[in-house]
Amino acid sequence: MCGIVGLFIKDKGLEPHLGQMLSDMLGTMCDRGPDSAGFAVYGGFEDGFSKITVQSSDPAGFVGLADGLADKLGAPVRMTRKDTHAVLRLAANLIPEARAILRLDHPHLCIMGIGDKIEIYKEVGYPTEVAGRFALSAMTGSHGIGHTRMATESAVTTMGAHPFSTGADQCLVHNGSLSNHNNLRRELKRRGMQFETENDTEVAAAYLSQQMEQGLSLGEALGRGLEDLDGFYTFVVGTRNGFGVLRDPIACKPAVLAETDRYVAFGSEYRALVNLPEIETAKVWEPEPATVYFWER
Known part of the structure; x- marks a missing residue:
């Protein structure tokens, strides 16, 4: 099931409020993933x-x-x-x-x-408690992503929680399941990648980071992922200066995007976005299947 939230700040005046906004969004996704939680915040450069x-x-x-x-x-x-x-x-x-x-x-x-820029915090526990332990609401930055996990394919552990990071300033959170992650893991290992867990999400993160290390942009890497990653998934990805969203061609996992002149926000459900400033005037839409969305500074 799992819950995903993400926030990309356009207006630097909102950067001091990133943590508070992201914390509120994460808290609304507790019932989608009560066993562990994590988040990545980009700031403090x-x-x-x-x-x-x-x-x-x-x-x-x-x-x-x-x-x-x-x-x-x-x-x-x-x-x-x-x-x-x-x-x-x-x-x-x-x-x-x-x-x-x-x-x-x-x-x-x-x-x-x-x-x-990146700092990643994740632990086993109820998402609001995890956010409180690390004082997420007090953090500042340009963008961040968060995840609440309901484990279905692996044990409930700190390392099994999201986000996963396999490249500099890069991380990924995932709702869904990959069907070809074992084969892809073996191929990535042959190319020199190292893995800390058996989680399929770590494989997706490693795949995307390798694509970007080869010179692809975040958008191009996500587009290539549509050819090489099988399964049902919603990805939200953070990079040093960017924020991206991708759903598989079937798009069975829920997803909502909202954009204003001041920010871009993602939530597994609209209720994660309702307390954001000026949400009533935002462009709100469901991301299309097999369509890459990304924003960069």
Whole structure:
């Protein structure tokens, strides 16, 4: 079943309110996915620096983490902790080395996402509780996506929750099921992709990130996905500067888009959008099947 929400801000005056708006939208989707939730927020850009979001079920996992990483890198590392997650900020050119150190020296940590703007938070629990634990309503940014999960194909775990991120500043949330994800996973592994879970959504995220790494735009990657991804699905995708939506050719999963001069919003149901500013004057429509929608700054 699952619930998806997304918000892409056009008017920078709304950026301070992104978290509050997204939190309200996410809260309305609790009954579509009560077992776990997650969200990605794009903001806090600093020129020359990137971020790594990590998760640990044991708070002791963060003790001395930033200082130890800084010693090995020979460069400053700043850490901001939020509940079971922490965001590490460091020089962008050191990200590959930092990621290798984290995997080798801190195998208890799970890397949620990496990028210049993206921060990803997800946990098992009722969606409003998850949003509250990470203070989503206080976050600012240019765009964000969220997901409430009702697990049908895999266990209820933190890593099984959405969003999934397999490329820099890229993430994906998904409502539905892919039928060819096992074959596609094997093919992507042969091309060098690594996977953390058996979730079909991670395969879709990896597929799209690889397409974009080969030079395709978000819109082009989503369009190619119509040829290579089988099943029934609604995807909402975030990138460093973009926001995209795609439904399969049958489009059996519910979806609603709304657009004004100030924002673009997505919800699995219209009720997720009713409290947005000026929604009464927005263009509201159901996304067409097999049609790519995307917006970029």
